Amino acid sequence: MRVSRATGTEIGEPDHRASHAFDLYFGPVHAGSGNFGVKLKIEGERVVGARSDPGYLHRGFEKLMEYRTPMQNAILSDRLCILESLNWNLVHAEAVDRLCGTEIPERAQYIRVILAELSRIQSHIIWYGVLSKALGFDTGFKVAFGYRDYVLDVFEFITGGRVYPAGYLCPGGVRHDIPEGTKKRIEDLLATMETMLREFAGYDSRTITARCRGVGVLELDDALRLGATGPVLRACGMAADVRRDAPYEVYDDLDFEIPTCEEGDAFARSIIRRREIEESMNIIRQALGRLPAEPLPPVLPKIADKMPEGEVYVRNEISRGEAAIYMRSTGESRPYRCKIRGPDLLHMIPVLEHLLVGAELADVPAIYWSLNVCPADMDR
Amino acid sequence: MTVAFPQEAIPIPDGYRGEHAYDIDQCTGCTLCARICPNRAIEMVEAPEDRWEAYPKKYAQIDIGKCCFCGLCQDICPSGAMTLSQNVFLSTNDRLSVVRPPFAEV
Numbered sequence: 001m002r003v004s005r006a007t008g009t010e011i012g013e014p015d016h017r018a019s020h021a022f023d024l025y026f027g028p029v030h031a032g033s034g035n036f037g038v039k040l041k042i043e044g045e046r047v048v049g050a051r052s053d054p055g056y057l058h059r060g061f062e063k064l065m066e067y068r069t070p071m072q073n074a075i076l077s078d079r080l081c082i083l084e085s086l087n088w089n090l091v092h093a094e095a096v097d098r099l100c101g102t103e104i105p106e107r108a109q110y111i112r113v114i115l116a117e118l119s120r121i122q123s124h125i126i127w128y129g130v131l132s133k134a135l136g137f138d139t140g141f142k143v144a145f146g147y148r149d150y151v152l153d154v155f156e157f158i159t160g161g162r163v164y165p166a167g168y169l170c171p172g173g174v175r176h177d178i179p180e181g182t183k184k185r186i187e188d189l190l191a192t193m194e195t196m197l198r199e200f201a202g203y204d205s206r207t208i209t210a211r212c213r214g215v216g217v218l219e220l221d222d223a224l225r226l227g228a229t230g231p232v233l234r235a236c237g238m239a240a241d242v243r244r245d246a247p248y249e250v251y252d253d254l255d256f257e258i259p260t261c262e263e264g265d266a267f268a269r270s271i272i273r274r275r276e277i278e279e280s281m282n283i284i285r286q287a288l289g290r291l292p293a294e295p296l297p298p299v300l301p302k303i304a305d306k307m308p309e310g311e312v313y314v315r316n317e318i319s320r321g322e323a324a325i326y327m328r329s330t331g332e333s334r335p336y337r338c339k340i341r342g343p344d345l346l347h348m349i350p351v352l353e354h355l356l357v358g359a360e361l362a363d364v365p366a367i368y369w370s371l372n373v374c375p376a377d378m379d380r
Numbered sequence: 381m382t383v384a385f386p387q388e389a390i391p392i393p394d395g396y397r398g399e400h401a402y403d404i405d406q407c408t409g410c411t412l413c414a415r416i417c418p419n420r421a422i423e424m425v426e427a428p429e430d431r432w433e434a435y436p437k438k439y440a441q442i443d444i445g446k447c448c449f450c451g452l453c454q455d456i457c458p459s460g461a462m463t464l465s466q467n468v469f470l471s472t473n474d475r476l477s478v479v480r481p482p483f484a485e486v
Contacts, residue, residue: 072418075450149381160397160464166450175455179395301416301452 004358005217005265011358021048026364028056036348036375038368042361050356052349057379065338070096071301073335074167080340081376082163083126086119086155087318088377089169094248095314095325095338096171100307107292108173109249114186114287115158115169116249116316117280121193122151123319124273127372128200131270134365137207140200147196154189158182172299183288190281200274212266216355216367219264226354227346230321231276232371235261235268242317253290256283266370273372276319304333320344320372342377392466397449399467400442404482406461409437413453413462421446422453427483435483444470445478 002011020043027037035057041049061080065073077092078085090112097104104112125148132140152162158178159165168175218228220236233240239258243251259275261268307329315324321343328337348371355367383390392398414422424438440453440462453462472478 068418071452072416075418075448075452146381156396157393158395160393160395160451161449164448166397166448175451176395179393298455300455303412303415303456 002358005214020044024361026368028053034373034375036373036378038352038356038364040356040361040364045361047356047359047361047364050353052353054345054348054375055379057375059380061380062338062340066334066336069301069303069305069333070171070307070335071167071305073338074170077167078164079376080380081318081320081342081374083374083376084119084123084319085163086115086165086169087123087316088323089165089167090116090249091314091316091318091323091325093169093171094316095312095327096307098314099310099312099327099329100171102172104173105292105294105296106250107177107294107296110287110291111174111178111296112169113249113251113254114284114291115155115165115174117283117287118151118154118186118189120319121277121280122148122155124277125151125196127273127319127369128270131366131369132208134369135207135211137203140203140208143196143199147192150189150192154182154185157185170299173296174299176298177296183291186284186288190284193277193281197274197277208270209267211363211366212270212370214265214267215363216266216359216370217264218351218355222354223264223351226350228321228351229343229346230317230319231269231272232321232347232351234259235272236264237262242315242322246315248314248316250287254283254286256286266366269370269372306331306333307335315341318343320374320377321347323377340377340380342374342380344374344378347371348373348375348378392468394466396466396468397451397454397464399444399465399470400447400453400480401463401465402440402442402480402482403461403463404435404439406459407437407439408459408461409439410458411438412456412458413440416452416456417447418450418452419446419448421448425481431483439482441482442480443478444480445475 004011021041024040024042026040028035037053039051039053040047077088080088125144129141129144156162159168218236223233223236237260239260241258256279259272261272309331311328313326315322324341326339327335330336411424414424421443423441425441426438427435451464454464
């Protein structure tokens with residue numbers, strides 16, 4: 001028998017034969033669900049059954065990548081999940097680099113870390129905005145997306161595109177060196193981000209707290225059994241982070257903390273993501289201070305650059321959790337197989353169904369968005 | 381961050397990947413841009429007959445509709461003929477005008 005944390009009463013097994021239960025489709029064409037549907041079975045206000053319905057954003061990435069060379073795949077890798085495009089650029093770039101045995105210059109590694117952390121900040125800002133919107137707190141949405149614009153201006157300055165960096169973090173390093181004046185712009189941006197965090201903290205006494213505290217509690221053993229990673233797992237009390245457990249790029253030289261919470265509810269996940277923005281800012285400051293001065297030559301594309309035979313599995317910590325790419329090459333210039341593992345397949349199917357059963361209907365958006373689901377890297 | 385457009389505008393930085401600025405006189409017809417394009421947006425086409433003497437090779441015709449503005453064509457062009465400008469005003473109601481032939485009809 002499971003006990004509801006919110007009310008202390010027992011939750012019975014869902015009775016799918018109940019005649020007064022009806023099916024409610026939450027998404028995929030829905031203002032608060034992204035491109036993903038969940039079929040809820042509702043009895044009154046209580047959700048008694050949930051069935052995730054994935055696949056609406058399937059674009060065939062794994063097959064598309066088999067027809068393109070590594071540099072062209074780097075352009076494609078932005079679109080694995082556009083909300084954290086530079087993070088996915090980095091996973092793909094690392095997979096190809098490890099397969100080819102390329103040595104990346106240290107300055108390029110620092111630039112990769114800086115941009116990946118900026119992308120993480122930007123992704124968490126989007127999450128805050130969309131969570132607010134789903135809870136009906138429109139001000140939070142507008143303020144968050146307003147602050148996100150400052151980050152996009154920095155991306156436009158460095159990579160040439162606000163939202164699509166066009167594979168800026170590419171196999172071989174970065175496509176071109178950061179322009180003059182980047183350091184000052186990033187420092188100004190970090191000051192703006194601090195103002196933003198204070199503003200978000202000021203909203204805590206109202207909507208977000210009232211609708212997220214005690215909602216969607218995930219126990220640690222359930223989280224591990226169902227495969228949660230990233231902030232969802234850290235909110236249950238386990239300090240698991242690929243940047244610490246299996247460091248890549250220059251993360252083993254940088255000093256940062258892994259925030260955790262014990263409660264495992266939606267509010268804990270919210271606190272963790274805000275503290276991660278602070279930790280990312282800390283990492284960026286350290287990396288800017290240690291950036292080597294030697295300028296980088298641009299990485300130019302080649303028509304047919306053969307990759308050596310072999311297979312590689314690379315995992316990174318993206319803003320939603322643990323992301324991985326398995327790439328296998330048979331000596332051609334195009335990968336033989338590129339398998340993409342996004343953190344959201346497990347968050348959106350087992351974890352979401354587990355949390356939704358027994359919840360109230362009004363808590364569904366809070367639970368859904370506290371997991372920060374992204375159909376793009378689930379459906380690929 | 382919001383300005384009264386079009387009276388005011390936020391400046392677009394130099395490295396921005398906008399519309400192609402294709403300098404046909406620098407182009408050597410090597411076709412590297414057409415081969416690197418991830419979306420196959422560039423097609424090499426012949427000049428019209430009356431200009432065959434001055435432009436004997438095949439030149440790049442860019443389909444802005446297919447283009448993802450990645451800039452790989454700019455990076456691979458050995459002569460600097462293919463560059464991306466900062467022009468972002470590309471919306472149109474005419475579906476066929478997205479294909480930019482290298483020789484505009486006079």
